[in-house]
Amino acid sequence: MAPKVLDLFCGAGGFSLGFHRAGFEVVGAIDYEPAALETFRLHHDTLAVPADLSRLLDDGGPTGEDLLDLVGLTPADVDVVIGGPPCQGYSQSSDRDPDDPINDLVWTFLEVVEAADAHAFAMENVPGLLEHKGGETMAALVECADSLGYNVAYEVLNAADFEVPQNRHRVIFFGVRGGEPTHPEPLGGEPIPVQEALSQVTGELLPDNEWTDHRPTTVEKIAQLNVGESLHGKHRQVRLDPTKPARTITASNRHIHPFEDRELSIRECAVLQSFPPTYDFAGWENRDARTRQVGNAVPPKLAEHIAYALLKSLWEVTDRVPTDSVRTSSKQIAGPTGRLTEREVEATLLRAGGLTWEQVGDEMGITYKTASTHYYRAREKAEMARETFAVFERLNLGERD
Ligand SMILES: C[S@@+](CC[C@H](N)C(=O)[O-])C[C@H]1O[C@@H](n2cnc3c(N)ncnc32)[C@H](O)[C@@H]1O
Numbered sequence: 001m002a003p004k005v006l007d008l009f010c011g012a013g014g015f016s017l018g019f020h021r022a023g024f025e026v027v028g029a030i031d032y033e034p035a036a037l038e039t040f041r042l043h044h045d046t047l048a049v050p051a052d053l054s055r056l057l058d059d060g061g062p063t064g065e066d067l068l069d070l071v072g073l074t075p076a077d078v079d080v081v082i083g084g085p086p087c088q089g090y091s092q093s094s095d096r097d098p099d100d101p102i103n104d105l106v107w108t109f110l111e112v113v114e115a116a117d118a119h120a121f122a123m124e125n126v127p128g129l130l131e132h133k134g135g136e137t138m139a140a141l142v143e144c145a146d147s148l149g150y151n152v153a154y155e156v157l158n159a160a161d162f163e164v165p166q167n168r169h170r171v172i173f174f175g176v177r178g179g180e181p182t183h184p185e186p187l188g189g190e191p192i193p194v195q196e197a198l199s200q201v202t203g204e205l206l207p208d209n210e211w212t213d214h215r216p217t218t219v220e221k222i223a224q225l226n227v228g229e230s231l232h233g234k235h236r237q238v239r240l241d242p243t244k245p246a247r248t249i250t251a252s253n254r255h256i257h258p259f260e261d262r263e264l265s266i267r268e269c270a271v272l273q274s275f276p277p278t279y280d281f282a283g284w285e286n287r288d289a290r291t292r293q294v295g296n297a298v299p300p301k302l303a304e305h306i307a308y309a310l311l312k313s314l315w316e317v318t319d320r321v322p323t324d325s326v327r328t329s330s331k332q333i334a335g336p337t338g339r340l341t342e343r344e345v346e347a348t349l350l351r352a353g354g355l356t357w358e359q360v361g362d363e364m365g366i367t368y369k370t371a372s373t374h375y376y377r378a379r380e381k382a383e384m385a386r387e388t389f390a391v392f393e394r395l396n397l398g399e400r401d
Contacts (some may be wrong), residue, residue: 194244355370
């Protein structure tokens with residue numbers, strides 16, 4: 001049995017993707033943005049429910065228990081609660097209002113943790129949370145989690161230290177009942193530079209890879225930008241350095257391509273967030289909504305390392321996560337994601353035989369777009385299978401049977 005996760009403020013599902021890859025089972029997710037929920041459902045086979053989590057703070061409003069009920073769960077169904085409450089109020093990229101009610105959503109997170117009686121939790125936020133109200137907010141969160149029986153630890157991690165081609169500092173707040181929460185150690189070695197990450201974005205058939213049609217005057221201005229220079233000042237739309245990890249990808253800003261005179265496509269931002277190249281984002285009619293989903297996400301690779309660290313802490317304290325369960329859950333990853341469908345095999349073979357997308361589509365009697373989707377899904381599954389083996393290596397569990 002894999003440890004079960006409830007994802008609050010799930011967005012497009014970056015946090016959940018990392019936990020899924022590390023062998024957890026995501027059993028429910030909540031957010032209030034329809035497009036983000038749609039994206040989540042495209043990639044996670046779990047109940048993702050629309051709900052305004054701020055209502056938990058209303059006098060006489062719904063409770064944490066009501067919320068679990070809404071997702072069809074009881075405390076027995078949830079081992080771990082994860083979530084990235086919105087960070088606008090704490091973020092350095094917004095004009096911070098210390099009393100913005102959005103800041104209170106970190107408390108609804110703990111309310112659901114309590115209602116779920118979870119073994120552990122992992123909350124992600126911007127480092128500004130640590131400075132909010134002179135550190136009082138973080139101290140109060142620690143005190144609250146402590147009073148609920150959790151051993152807690154928080155640390156600022158840089159995603160670039162965890163296989164993400166981007167400098168992105170985020171505070172990760174862990175709580176574990178009965179065990180010691182331990183953060184993942186930076187992996188060491190050279191971080192992944194922008195040009196290496198962007199080399200995965202080949203071909204206009206990848207989803208969300210449309211380029212912005214800039215006005216000629218804007219293109220001229222962009223052409224003048226050297227690496228590190230910004231189109232608008234204030235760290236917005238900066239020409240990226242191809243040899244280094246990207247600057248932070250945010251919800252409302254797309255940086256400038258290192259070699260071309262245009263802003264990054266949504267796909268390029270997603271790859272710099274370490275999403276697989278075929279992870280598509282719902283909301284075709286609304287580019288801002290897709291940019292927001294990408295920029296808001298916990299990079300899946302960082303999430304995966306957070307999940308491994310939490311798994312190890314849990315392992316020591318609960319029989320819900322015995323060695324065998326990690327084996328089983330990793331098999332579950334290999335099962336649905338590892339096996340190729342007949343169409344995926346067909347598209348891959350035809351494409352490998354040198355046919356154009358149109359020819360592949362004609363051979364298969366489907367559109368060229370659908371043919372390319374089969375092909376890219378096959379590639380993604382191959383990637384996931386490689387990662388499943390990596391789970392065993394990292395957890396020293398030996399060979400898969
Ligand atoms: C930082 S993002 C979380 C990203 C997500 N963890 C991921 O990895 O993709 C915050 C999310 O909170 C959602 N949100 C903001 N206010 C909310 C509320 N009152 N109720 C429910 N969801 C809310 C937003 O729609 C957004 O998707």
